[in-house]
Amino acid sequence: xxxxxxxxxxxxxxxxxxxxxxxxxxxxxxxxxxxxxxxxxxxxxxxxxxxxxxxxxxxxxxxxxxxxxxxxxxxxxxxxxxxxxxxxxxxxxxxxxxxxxxxxxxxxxxxxxxxxxxxxxxxxxxxxxxxxxxxxxxxxxxxxxxxxxxxxxxxxxxxxxxxxxxxxxxxxxxxxxxxxxxxxxxxxxxxxxxxxxxxxxxxxxxxxxxxxxxxxxxxxxxxxxxxxxxxxxxxxxxxxxxxxxxxxxxxxxxxxxxxxxxxxxxxxxxxxxxxxxxxxxxxxxxxxxxxxxxxxxxxxxxxxxxxxxxxxxxxxxxxxxxxxxxxxxxxxxxxxxxxxxxxxxxxxxxxxxxxxxxxxxxxxxxxxxxxxxxxxxxxxxxxxxxxxxxxxxxxxxxxxxxxxxxxxxxxxxxxxxxxxxxxxxxxxxxxxxxxxxxxxxxxxxxxxxxxxxxxxxxxxxxxxxxxxxxxxxxxxxxxxxxxxxxxxxxxxxxxxxxxxxxxxxxxxxxxxxxxx
Ligand code: XMP
Numbered sequence: 472x473x474x475x476x477x478x479x480x481x482x483x484x485x486x487x488x489x490x491x492x493x494x495x496x497x498x499x500x501x502x503x504x505x506x507x508x509x510x511x512x513x514x515x516x517x518x519x520x521x522x523x524x525x526x527x528x529x530x531x532x533x534x535x536x537x538x539x540x541x542x543x544x545x546x547x548x549x550x551x552x553x554x555x556x557x558x559x560x561x562x563x564x565x566x567x568x569x570x571x572x573x574x575x576x577x578x579x580x581x582x583x584x585x586x587x588x589x590x591x592x593x594x595x596x597x598x599x600x601x602x603x604x605x606x607x608x609x610x611x612x613x614x615x616x617x618x619x620x621x622x623x624x625x626x627x628x629x630x631x632x633x634x635x636x637x638x639x640x641x642x643x644x645x646x647x648x649x650x651x652x653x654x655x656x657x658x659x660x661x662x663x664x665x666x667x668x669x670x671x672x673x674x675x676x677x678x679x680x681x682x683x684x685x686x687x688x689x690x691x692x693x694x695x696x697x698x699x700x701x702x703x704x705x706x707x708x709x710x711x712x713x714x715x716x717x718x719x720x721x722x723x724x725x726x727x728x729x730x731x732x733x734x735x736x737x738x739x740x741x742x743x744x745x746x747x748x749x750x751x752x753x754x755x756x757x758x759x760x761x762x763x764x765x766x767x768x769x770x771x772x773x774x775x776x777x778x779x780x781x782x783x784x785x786x787x788x789x790x791x792x793x794x795x796x797x798x799x800x801x802x803x804x805x806x807x808x809x810x811x812x813x814x815x816x817x818x819x820x821x822x823x824x825x826x827x828x829x830x831x832x833x834x835x836x837x838x839x840x841x842x843x844x845x846x847x848x849x850x851x852x853x854x855x856x857x858x859x860x861x862x863x864x865x866x867x868x869x870x871x872x873x874x875x876x877x878x879x880x881x882x883x884x885x886x887x888x889x890x891x892x893x894x895x896x897x898x899x900x901x902x903x904x905x906x907x908x909x910x911x912x913x914x915x916x917x918x919x920x921x922x923x924x925x926x927x928x929x930x931x932x933x934x935x936x937x938x939x940x941x942x943x944x945x946x947x948x949x950x951x952x953x954x955x956x957x958x959x960x961x962x963x964x965x966x967x968x969x970x971x972x973x974x975x976x977x978x979x980x981x982x983x984x985x986x987x
Contacts, residue, residue: 474675475663477501478518480508482526482536482554488802488842489642490522490552493653495845498665500672502840503801506538513542520548520661523555525640529569529605530554530561537562543634550589550656551636553603556627559636563611570606570623577601577645580625584617587628588659589635589652599625599639599646606638635660669845669852673705676837680709688789689835690782691796692774693718693744694867695732698798698838700859701850705837706796707742708853714796715789716742717781721770722750722757723869723878725894726887735856745785749777750880757871757878763987766878770868782830795832799839800846802941863908864942872987876915881968886913888966889932893958897936900954907939909948911962912975912986920963920970929970932962937984945979 477494481487481503494501502516506523513521521542528535540562543549551559557567578601582590597618606623610616618626618637628635635656641649657663684706691703693716706714716736720729729746737744756769786792838846850860870886871878889911897909912933920927934955939945959972975982 473517474500474667474671475519476516477520477522477657477661477663478513478516479503479522479524480506480513480538480542480555482506482524482538482558483528484525484552484554486640486642487524490524490653491801492842493642493650494522494657495667495842496650497654497657497663498667499657499663500667500840503804506536508538510539510541513539518547519663520550520656522656523549523551523558523636525553525555525602528554530557530567543632546633548656548660549634549636550653550660551634552642553638553640556636556638557605557607559634560607560609560611560614560627563614565607565611565614566609567605568608569604572622573604574601574620574622575603578620578622578625578639580618580620580639582618582626584615584626584628587617587626587630587635589626589628589637589655590617591655591659593648593651597646597648599641599649600643601639603638633660669849672841672849673708673852676705677709680706680835680837683835684710684713684794687713687793688785688791689714689794689796690785690792690832691716692778693732693736693742694865695728695736695859696798696862696865697843697846697850697860698800699796700736700798700855701846701853702796702798702835702837703736703742704740704850704853704855706835707740712743714743715785715792716744717778717785718744718746719774719777719781720746720748720750721774721869722753722880723770723871723874723883725865725870726891731858735859739856745781747777747781749773752777754878754880754883759877761876763872766871766987767868770871774867779830782832793833794835795830796835796837799836800843801839801841802843804839861904863903863906863910866985872985873910873912875913875986882913885930885966885968886911886932889913889962889969892961892965893934896954896958896961897950900951902950902954906948907937907942907945908984909934909936911935913969914973918971922963922970927970929968931971931973932966932969933973933975933986934958935975935984935986937979939979939984942984945984947976947978950974 479490491501491503561567580597580599582595614627614629617628626637641652693699703716733746736742753773847860874882893911897903914931916931936948937945938948962972
């Protein structure tokens with residue numbers, strides 16, 4: 472059975488992901504494609520409806536982003552939002568011009584055609600969020616106005632052609648009845664059933680992977696985090712032992728992590744998992760290195776080398792490896808396929824784990840249409856342990872970017888202990904899943920202390936806890952004093968080698984989440 476899908480064409484709006492999120496909240500599946508996606512690709516989803524996002528451009532700019540105008544002739548219901556409305560008007564023979572006044576922020580809209588199914592059940596006046604400079608001056612033949620703001624036209628429709636559009640943004644929080652408008656489009660106009668469930672996704676994805684892979688062999692680099700684990704689990708469901716997962720101990724994992732990941736993924740979930748303890752290999756390469764970027768590069772390159780060795784060995788044993796599983800998520804896809812090109816703000820160091828060209832592996836990315844919270848739902852549906860699903864993000868270069876100065880086995884052990892105190896106290900206080908990341912950092916700063924009657928001279932640990940939506944910006948978390956007090960006293964008492972604890976109260980920007 473085909474999954475009922477709404478296709479969202481992205482014209483470069485900062486709100487496109489929000490549209491997708493609102494649609495998924497209705498238990499309706501959707502995908503975002505760049506507006507330049509070929510008609511064939513759009514049609515391959517057999518979309519129930521197409522939403523044209525907003526965007527920062529003007530339709531009359533010479534390089535204005537454009538979709539294939541044939542989508543407007545398909546009788547597939549269309550909803551244009553902001554730039555999407557201009558695009559429709561412009562391509563069907565109407566006129567769009569810069570408006571006399573930019574309309575930005577809260578606005579009130581009057582519904583003029585209450586009978587239009589897009590506005591079913593809504594009051595005659597709506598609070599909405601506007602953000603546009605252009606306006607539609609003349610409508611194309613067959614279109615009529617459905618709503619108006621004090622400044623400009625706010626909604627149009629051509630019901631015969633099954634096209635609706637609004638000038639405002641129904642997807643943002645500042646349009647309180649926006650969800651109802653999207654609901655009217657998706658259910659009332661497109662006829663969706665709202666039956667998209669994790670089980671549905673697992674079933675269709677597993678079948679698709681099975682059909683794609685056939686008898687080939689597949690490998691997956693596991694980090695123990697949510698994304699790679701759920702991706703591996705889906706492939707495991709599809710092809711069982713044809714999948715080999717590789718989990719590398721890079722010497723900078725957290726306390727007991729090498730063992731607990733194996734226990735969860737191999738023992739509990741039955742994945743075919745090869746665990747490679749390469750700590751010495753990594754630590755010897757890191758010896759004497761203090762520059763943060765050098766550390767990152769060494770770990771990234773060494774990971775590729777270890778993974779390459781394993782893949783070669785697995786290929787020898789299995790007669791060849793053709794596919795690589797990656798836990799790419801939907802926000803990653805949008806970042807890299809945006810019409811504006813890859814975002815400037817992504818740091819290159821976040822892409823550790825890129826693999827050498829010569830491997831020539833084809834990619835399986837079963838999560839590339841999903842958000843993180845949906846990945847968790849899917850993991851839960853497959854019975855995966857909460858320990859994996861609710862794990863806070865952990866960077867590829869691990870504790871190495873939390874040990875300032877040289878990374879040695881001793882320092883790793885010190886930080887592992889201090890970090891374990893932070894994490895276990897945060898968990899005990901019931902805060903772990905409410906915080907984006909919480910961890911300890913080992914500073915190369917030594918200071919004097921006193922314990923019993925003894926003078927101490929030892930290292931400093933910094934405690935970091937931040938709230939964030941996506942890691943791009945973050946606020947430091949005001950942890951309760953009681954929790955800070957327990958963390959501090961336990962670290963100083965239990966971790967020999969650390970005699971001082973400080974709390975990091977820097978947000979991002981201007982700080983970063985990791986110290987290096
Ligand atoms: P920063 O330190 O840049 O981190 O504020 C933002 C988010 O990204 C994580 N992070 C990484 N993740 N490889 C990763 O997989 C990396 O090299 C890396 N560096 C930072 C960080 O933990 C935070 O969630």
